[in-house]
Amino acid sequence: MNRTAKIFTLISLIWLAGCENSLVVKGNFPAPMIDKLPHTLGVYYEPEFSEYIYKEKSEDRSMWTITAGPAQVDVLSKVLPKMFTSVIPVNTLPSPENPSQAELIFSPRIDEFQYALPRETKVNVFEIWIKYNMRIYNAAGQLLADWLMTAYGKTPTAFMTSKEEAVNEAAVMALRDMGATLSLRLPEVPEIKAWLVDHKPNPLSDPNAPLTQDPDAPPASASLSKALTGTHSEEGL
Amino acid sequence: MKGKNLLYCSALVLMAALSACTSVTIDEYRQGTSHIVAGDSVVLLGRRHSSDYETEPDLVNCIGKIISAGDSGVNVVGEREFTDQLYPWFEPRTAPMSMKRLDQIAERKEFANVLENYKISYIIWIDGNTETTSSSGSIGCSIGAGGAGCFGFGTWDKESDYEATIWDYKNRKTLGTISADAKGTSYMPAIVIPIPLIARVQANACKGMAAQLHSFLKPNAGINAPGPQ
Numbered sequence: 001m002n003r004t005a006k007i008f009t010l011i012s013l014i015w016l017a018g019c020e021n022s023l024v025v026k027g028n029f030p031a032p033m034i035d036k037l038p039h040t041l042g043v044y045y046e047p048e049f050s051e052y053i054y055k056e057k058s059e060d061r062s063m064w065t066i067t068a069g070p071a072q073v074d075v076l077s078k079v080l081p082k083m084f085t086s087v088i089p090v091n092t093l094p095s096p097e098n099p100s101q102a103e104l105i106f107s108p109r110i111d112e113f114q115y116a117l118p119r120e121t122k123v124n125v126f127e128i129w130i131k132y133n134m135r136i137y138n139a140a141g142q143l144l145a146d147w148l149m150t151a152y153g154k155t156p157t158a159f160m161t162s163k164e165e166a167v168n169e170a171a172v173m174a175l176r177d178m179g180a181t182l183s184l185r186l187p188e189v190p191e192i193k194a195w196l197v198d199h200k201p202n203p204l205s206d207p208n209a210p211l212t213q214d215p216d217a218p219p220a221s222a223s224l225s226k227a228l229t230g231t232h233s234e235e236g237l
Numbered sequence: 238m239k240g241k242n243l244l245y246c247s248a249l250v251l252m253a254a255l256s257a258c259t260s261v262t263i264d265e266y267r268q269g270t271s272h273i274v275a276g277d278s279v280v281l282l283g284r285r286h287s288s289d290y291e292t293e294p295d296l297v298n299c300i301g302k303i304i305s306a307g308d309s310g311v312n313v314v315g316e317r318e319f320t321d322q323l324y325p326w327f328e329p330r331t332a333p334m335s336m337k338r339l340d341q342i343a344e345r346k347e348f349a350n351v352l353e354n355y356k357i358s359y360i361i362w363i364d365g366n367t368e369t370t371s372s373s374g375s376i377g378c379s380i381g382a383g384g385a386g387c388f389g390f391g392t393w394d395k396e397s398d399y400e401a402t403i404w405d406y407k408n409r410k411t412l413g414t415i416s417a418d419a420k421g422t423s424y425m426p427a428i429v430i431p432i433p434l435i436a437r438v439q440a441n442a443c444k445g446m447a448a449q450l451h452s453f454l455k456p457n458a459g460i461n462a463p464g465p466q
Contacts, residue, residue: 028321030321030322030324031324032324032325033322033323033324033325033326033345033347033348033351034325123289123290124290124366124368125290125291152330154285154291155291156290156291156293156294156366176324176325176328177328177329177330179324179325180324180325180328180330180331181330183325184325184331
């Protein structure tokens with residue numbers, strides 16, 4: 001191979017490498033400052049969610065591969081324990097034959113994942129948009145809510161040094177947005193709101209509430225039993 | 238050799254003379270007087286709710302660095318640190334847009350405690366961005382066996398438009414607004430090598446905004462920052 005051919009091959013390889021971008025989303029996600037719902041939540045992550053990888057299929061666009069699964073599990077591991085008094089992982093969705101110990105089961109899914117680059121939109125921001133399907137089941141495995149939630153994150157071009165860094169930051173912002181919306185809006189979802197009204201904890205389950213009954217009397221319910229063993233509960237949002 | 242040095246010096250002088258200029262206009266609207274005392278802090282936050290632009294984090298950092306510099310500097314709490322501590326209340330889609338909403342959120346004991354621990358007196362919202370408004374010209378570069386070179390001329394205009402809204406957290410009222418508009422044209426002549434003559438539009442908007450903000454918060458103190466160029 002002569003020198004010109006070698007240079008040409010090298011330039012071609014660099015050019016081809018420039019069309020493929022790979023990114024594993026990484027960021028520090030804070031825990032939210034919210035009130036806990038006095039219920040036990042089971043969390044079930046399907047592998048499609050916990051190992052989610054977005055691969056661009058369009059031939060007209062750069063070949064982006066964005067691994068978002070571990071980062072979104074990371075966000076939820078910070079958010080959910082602040083939303084419920086108890087959070088337990090479950091290996092499978094419950095059924096009437098095999099009910100869960102948790103009162104509610106949370107199993108999220110990604111319906112759509114999109115990104116936009118400044119070159120495509122002519123706006124000086126990198127954008128990530130994720131459409132989630134937040135599915136909530138009761139202990140018997142009956143679907144209570146099928147909440148479609150969108151998360152959005154963007155970051156300006158001037159701030160970042162590389163495209164990967166900018167897309168990562170936009171993805172981190174989208175995941176923070178998901179955590180914020182989930183923590184503040186979940187109790188407002190009509191089906192969940194109705195369930196929470198139907199499953200209001202016994203006021204006696206609050207250890208700080210003044211006891212009006214004889215403390216030596218046998219517990220009247222499971223929640224009273226929890227109260228006597230010191231389970232803490234707070235009002236929802 | 239002497240002739241060559243003279244040529245380099247002339248080129249440098251020419252570049253300095255041709256360096257792109259920026260004009261900055263600052264406006265202030267004051268609704269009350271600031272009472273910042275030793276130990277009090279402020280936090281600068283960028284507004285990020287708009288879909289077609291985003292207040293640049295580096296602009297917010299730049300203003301924060303300038304107003305916190307020197308003996309007369311103001312304590313500034315970092316934007317990311319503050320939003321992390323108060324997550325999810327200051328995210329782009331959840332941040333309070335009015336003092337009334339802030340008042341509602343501040344009813345939460347944990348929220349109020351964080352602001353009290355930081356000794357926050359003022360929350361300053363920075364809204365706006367810098368964008369390229371027009372560009373023209375072209376530069377062509379070529380590479381050959383004898384070497385490489387560029388030839389042509391390019392020019393582009395940039396505009397910054399920022400507004401700072403100062404919220405008095407302790408008294409729950411808007412204290413005033415400061416706006417900074419900056420414009421500048423950058424040039425890039427290329428004769429063998431491209432020579433960028435960049436107008437530092439955003440940097441000058443930052444300096445102008447920071448100087449005015451500092452005098453707003455501490456009317457009787459100077460600031461250790463150069464003025465707009």
